[in-house]
């Protein structure tokens with residue numbers, strides 16, 4: 555009997571991952587558009603290897619979804635990885651590789667989704683710009 559049988563609540567992580575994936579799909583229309591500025595931003599956001607948390611001296615650009623599997627060098631798909639993780643992961647699918655390496659898959663997905671939320675334009679911003687358009691019309695609510 556293992557007390558750990560119970561499934562941890564992964565809903566929020568899964569939801570975040572789904573949103574991240576949507577954004578990634580949206581970005582997938584743009585091929586390999588990661589700029590040096592965006593790379594610097596990613597380096598600062600992660601601070602260390604996205605997979606093993608090792609703060610190796612030379613972090614490399616790793617495509618979460620490998621190029622061989624349709625991934626691209628975009629803000630939504632690149633994370634900093636140490637040389638050893640980068641070489642080990644290679645063309646593997648990220649979650650199965652993380653599991654194989656006994657790395658924290660959930661922590662990675664969550665962190666990745668959180669960082670992307672901060673870095674990518676959000677739906678809220680779109681909504682805000684629409685509100686601006688509404689501001690130009692006379693406010694009906696304040697009249698009553």
Ligand SMILES: [Zn+2]
Pocket residue numbers: 603604605606607608635636637638639640
């Ligand atoms: Zn690493």
